[in-house]
Every structure is written in structure tokens, then in C-alpha cells.
């Protein structure tokens with residue numbers, strides 16, 4: 001049986017395709033992956049400008065103590081530029097964001113001065129105070145967002161501030177999903193005795209979309225080898241990644257591995273983890289295939305550990321794994337050595353710093369354990385039972 005880390009490394013070593021780039025409006029760029037190093041076409045801010053509403057002066061005219069009186073020669077709203085230059089003894093009324101006029105190097109906030117007609121009396125202030133310098137945010141020509149970055153709201157704002165209406169991002173990797181099992185019924189349809197409603201296809205669609213992939217839904221396929229073959233072949237022709245759930249265990253109707261052997265190839269089956277042990281990984285044609293376990297928690301977990309990094313690498317992301325932290329176990333946790341266990345946890349800040357509890361019963365079919373959780377608790381292979389007060393690894397959900 002392969003370890004989680006070895007399985008991940010083995011899969012990622014085979015993921016080389018990077019989806020082609022496409023141009024999208026910046027307004028559509030959220031969560032997309034940047035496909036080129038983004039360089040600033042100019043300095044931001046483009047000119048020295050005022051950080052406050054006040055008076056632009058030359059530092060040579062500022063008194064070192066007491067006060068000095070200057071003559072106000074112009075009013076400068078944001079967006080307008082003063083043509084001339086400030087002469088000694090002069091000041092210019094300036095608004096936040098307006099370029100600092102030639103001859104001035106300091107801005108005195110309006111609440112610190114006294115104005116009488118064209119005269120303004122100013123106190124001492126440090127040279128350069130309240131001036132935002134040209135290029136202090138971004139230097140023209142510099143890479144401001146490296147290729148492979150995921151675009152968050154702040155990146156979109158920065159791109160727009162550079163005057164760019166469009167950006168080059170990676171196309172979304174295409175991911176086909178299907179559920180297997182005679183017992184699995186479509187929500188909204190009637191459920192025969194012994195049937196359960198399909199949850200995996202809906203959790204998995206959400207996971208794929210949250211990871212930046214585009215879903216093609218192949219529905220529910222019964223435990224009939226020929227039907228599975230047809231669907232999987234077609235799926236592999238439309239998608240870079242094919243996901244099934246169910247049918248990878250050791251039961252008589254667990255057909256996925258046999259079908260995979262016939263129409264593609266198995267790379268490995270079974271991972272030393274809990275939940276999620278019966279994961280089957282391989283290829284069908286040019287597609288990466290993941291036979292995820294049927295149990296709802298196990299299918300989500302194996303997605304997070306193996307499929308998400310694959311999608312992220314296909315999309316050219318630089319970071320393939322979310323960060324992990326440590327927290328204090330607030331309760332005893334059962335753990336069998338020799339495998340990596342993933343418990344669903346509730347992480348909160350308490351008397352001992354970051355503390356984590358499990359969500360309660362941890363069966364691999366208990367989907368409410370995922371619903372209640374805000375993190376995974378990761379207990380490594382070599383460890384046994386965890387005592388309260390010991391440190392464990394946690395991986396918060398929805399890391400961004």
C-alpha cells in the first residue's frame with residue numbers, strides 16, 4: 001500500500017500538461033490562474049502626490065520652530081496638475097491624490113494651518129511629510145504578479161490600477177465526474193427500497209469548481225461493466241481529469257478497477273490513509289483517472305489530497321497544497337499507527353492558543369462530519385492515539 005506523500009508525488013510527476021491560456025476581462029478574473037508574469041507598464045503612483053488635503057510647500061520654507069506665513073497662489077483639486085513651479089514663500093492648496101507641484105516636497109494637513117485670505121500660517125513639519133512618492137507602490141517594468149498566481153480581489157484591483165482591461169489566464173482544466181452504483185439514485189427522483197441518493201457527484205462538483213476546474217457531469221452509471229466502459233471512454237475524450245466514485249473496494253460489484261485495466265491502466269490502488277483507503281489512480285487515454293471511494297467523506301478527502309493538486313498543477317498554479325498549521329488537541333483521539341488519518345475538526349482560539357476538537361463520530365460515511373468541520377486534523381503515520389494537550393497538524397478549509 002502506498003503512502004499519501006508517495007501517492008501524491010507519483011501522480012504529480014505525471015501531470016505535465018498545462019492548459020492553454022485565454023484572455024478574460026479583469027472583471028471575470030477572480031480565482032483564475034495568471035498565465036504570464038504581469039509587469040507594471042509604469043510607476044504606481046505615476047507621480048509624487050499628496051496623501052492628505054492640505055498645503056504643498058517647499059521644505060526650505062517650513063520653520064524649524066514657531067510658525068511661518070506663506071502666500072497661497074493656487075488651488076489644486078485631485079486630477080489637475082499645476083503648470084508652474086512654487087517660488088520661495090509660496091504654498092499651493094492641494095487635495096488628496098493631486099500631483100505635488102514642482103518646487104514643493106512637503107504637504108501640511110489643512111487642520112494644522114491657519115488660513116486668512118491668501119495667507120496661510122504653517123507649523124514645523126518633517127521634510128517630505130504626507131507625500132506619496134512616485135513608484136512607491138509599484139516600479140514600472142517590475143513583475144508585480146508572477147505567473148501561476150491565483151487572482152484574488154487584491155490582484156484584480158492591482159491589475160486594474162495598471163490600466164489593463166484584460167488578463168491572460170489559464171483555461172479551466174476539464175473534469176468529468178460520474179457516480180457508480182445500482183443503489184445510487186438521482187435527487188428529485190423516487191428512491192427504491194435499498195437506494196440512497198447520490199451525494200458524491202454534488203460534493204465533487206463543488207470541489208472541482210472551487211479548485212478552478214470546469215465540470216462535465218456524466219451522471220450515475222449502474223454497476224454494469226459495458227456501460228461503465230462506454231461512459232469512461234467518452235469522459236476521457238472530453239476531459240483532462242476523470243473522476244468516478246464508488247466501486248473501487250473489494251466487493252463483487254466493485255468494477256472500476258477491472259474496467260480501468262481494460263480501457264486504460266492502473267497506476268496504484270489503495271493508500272495508507274483513513275478514510276479513503278480504496279483509491280484507484282490511473283490513466284484512460286490522455287486523461288488522469290481517479291476512482292474515488294464511494295463513502296462520501298472518503299471521496300471528498302481523496303479529492304482534496306490527490307485530485308485538487310492535479311487540477312492545480314494542470315492549471316499552472318505555483319502552490320499545489322494549502323498550508324498546514326499546528327493546534328492543541330482538546331480531546332483524546334484514537335489513531336492506528338501505520339496510516340495517515342484525517343479527522344474532521346473544529347478549530348478555534350482558546351485558553352491554550354489554537355485548539356481543535358473532532359466533530360464527533362468519524363465514520364467515512366458520516367457526511368455531517370464534513371459539514372460541521374472547519375478543518376482537517378492530520379495525524380501522521382507513525383503516531384498512535386493522541387492525548388489531550390498534544391499537538392496535531394490542522395489544515396483549515398477554504399484556504400485562499
Ligand code: AMP
Nearest residue numbers: 179181198199200246247248249294295
Ligand atoms: P462502494 O465502494 O461502491 O461499495 O461504495 C461504498 C459506500 O459508499 C456504499 O455505502 C455506497 O452506497 C456509498 N456510495 C457510493 N456511491 C455514492 C454516492 N454517489 N453518493 C453517496 N454514497 C455513495
Ligand code: MG
Nearest residue numbers: 180181246247
Ligand atoms: Mg458501489
